[in-house]
Amino acid sequence: MTDLALNAYLQRSKERILATLTDWLRIPSISADPNHAGDVAASAEFCARLLREAGMTTVEILATGTAQAPGSGRPAVYAEWLGAGPDAPTVLIYGHHDVQPVDPLAEWTSPPFEPVVVGDELLARGSADDKGQVLMQIEAARGVRAERGRLPINLKFLIEGEEEVGSPHLEDLLWREKERLAADIVVVSDTTMEAPDVPSTTVSMRGLVSFDVTLRTARSDLHSGIWGGTVPNAALVAARLVDRLHDADGRVTLPGFYDDVRELTPQEAASLAAIPFDEAEFRRQAGVAYLEGEASRSPFERVGARPTAEVVGLHSGYGGPGIKTIVPATASFKVAFRLVPDQRPERVGPAFREWLASHVPDGAQFEATPEGSVSPLLTPVDHPAMRILCSAIERVWGAAPLFSRGGGSGPEEALARVLGAPLIFLGVALPDDNFHAPNEHLDLRQLWRGVLAAGELVLDLASYKVGA
Numbered sequence: 480m481t482d483l484a485l486n487a488y489l490q491r492s493k494e495r496i497l498a499t500l501t502d503w504l505r506i507p508s509i510s511a512d513p514n515h516a517g518d519v520a521a522s523a524e525f526c527a528r529l530l531r532e533a534g535m536t537t538v539e540i541l542a543t544g545t546a547q548a549p550g551s552g553r554p555a556v557y558a559e560w561l562g563a564g565p566d567a568p569t570v571l572i573y574g575h576h577d578v579q580p581v582d583p584l585a586e587w588t589s590p591p592f593e594p595v596v597v598g599d600e601l602l603a604r605g606s607a608d609d610k611g612q613v614l615m616q617i618e619a620a621r622g623v624r625a626e627r628g629r630l631p632i633n634l635k636f637l638i639e640g641e642e643e644v645g646s647p648h649l650e651d652l653l654w655r656e657k658e659r660l661a662a663d664i665v666v667v668s669d670t671t672m673e674a675p676d677v678p679s680t681t682v683s684m685r686g687l688v689s690f691d692v693t694l695r696t697a698r699s700d701l702h703s704g705i706w707g708g709t710v711p712n713a714a715l716v717a718a719r720l721v722d723r724l725h726d727a728d729g730r731v732t733l734p735g736f737y738d739d740v741r742e743l744t745p746q747e748a749a750s751l752a753a754i755p756f757d758e759a760e761f762r763r764q765a766g767v768a769y770l771e772g773e774a775s776r777s778p779f780e781r782v783g784a785r786p787t788a789e790v791v792g793l794h795s796g797y798g799g800p801g802i803k804t805i806v807p808a809t810a811s812f813k814v815a816f817r818l819v820p821d822q823r824p825e826r827v828g829p830a831f832r833e834w835l836a837s838h839v840p841d842g843a844q845f846e847a848t849p850e851g852s853v854s855p856l857l858t859p860v861d862h863p864a865m866r867i868l869c870s871a872i873e874r875v876w877g878a879a880p881l882f883s884r885g886g887g888s889g890p891e892e893a894l895a896r897v898l899g900a901p902l903i904f905l906g907v908a909l910p911d912d913n914f915h916a917p918n919e920h921l922d923l924r925q926l927w928r929g930v931l932a933a934g935e936l937v938l939d940l941a942s943y944k945v946g947a
């Protein structure tokens with residue numbers, strides 16, 4: 480590691496970086512809770528100050544909201560340094576400064592907004608997701624400027640304040656600020672690596688399309704002693720529908736559902752297979768006794784590279800104390816389909832509606848209300864930007880990164896689509912850092928390596944051929 484550009488910078492800055500992160504983590508920037516709106520704003524100001532100190536020439540807080548209520552959202556922070564000139568690549572770093580709520584508070588071993596270092600771990604809400612990883616990028620820029628006097632690329636930052644509530648205003652913001660945010664590559668630092676000694680990079684995120692389905696089989700609930708055995712039961716209709724969403728092999732039964740699924744390349748399949756997997760530990764972490772899902776696909780494939788149909792809620796009839804002798808007239812359920820490249824919400828959504836129409840019994844009424852959709856994202860493992868990223872990671876961790884598939888759905892697809900740029904992930908958190916859970920923590924050794932890797936990346940991206 481001796482020849483890494485930011486080694487000396489990091490050695491003399493560790494204490495300051497840790498103190499800065501600790502101060503930032505004291506701000507409870509919970510975007511889900513309106514009572515913390517002021518804290519999210521304070522966190523944005525804090526972040527803006529860090530970007531100014533890192534030498535960014537333009538730093539601005541960007542209000543977010545709807546056309547009807549501008550400013551009703553939580554603020555993002557924008558910063559830029561464009562001193563490398565028009566011929567150099569422009570890189571946009573994305574991260575977020577808001578955090579998840581902290582409940583259940585009783586499960587925290589120390590207060591979530593009073594950061595403490597325990598061994599090599601910094602324990603606080605937001606340490607890994609995502610303030611630590613945002614600071615890692617800011618420090619890399621600051622370090623390269625300190626060591627080299629300038630950056631070899633034009634650098635922009637977009638640090639969002641609403642990621643933890645589903646980025647409701649991000650796409651609007653991206654369209655509104657499209658020109659200013661224009662970049663040749665987007666780098667996201669908001670993901671994990673498989674293990675400290677198994678460096679990896681995420682190459683994809685799943686899409687999402689979801690529905691709220693309501694059913695009605697009669698005008699009102701009916702007496703089961705008078706009508707039961709003759710009339711349709713809405714609870715049973717819903718249960719049958721939900722059951723028919725999958726076949727005996729765990730495959731989703733919508734016609735054509737798998738038509739657009741892109742199979743893993745041999746290189747990706749080999750990479751996924753190389754990620755250590757301990758099924759007993761996986762089950763223990765999830766708190767389940769056995770695994771389900773698509774037969775003949777490994778758990779890593781099922782989570783990141785295969786689509787799913789998840790029934791996220793199912794309600795009908797009487798749920799109060801004791802029993803009520805009725806035949807329920809209404810039922811409802813919610814389904815969320817996770818999509819993988821190259822599936823499209825605009826194809827899967829209508830396919831589900833058609834499937835429903837053909838499976839709901841004649842005469843039963845149903846309605847399917849869409850509950851939002853996101854497209855999947857994939858950066859090919861042989862993309863030139865990916866090769867530059869992998870080289871930077873390998874020099875710091877001493878091993879080439881494996882390629883992992885992200886199972887979740889985030890703002891990355893909108894970033895890549897609106898800005899028309901490839902997107903790569905430099906994520907250094909670890910799977911057991913307790914994202915969104917009590918006792919979130921950040922492994923400081925990963926943070927320090929992350930600063931070094933982000934520094935290498937800033938320098939290496941200078942060689943990126945725009946339009947590649």
Ligand SMILES: [Zn+2]
Pocket residue numbers: 575608609642669
């Ligand atoms: Zn995050």
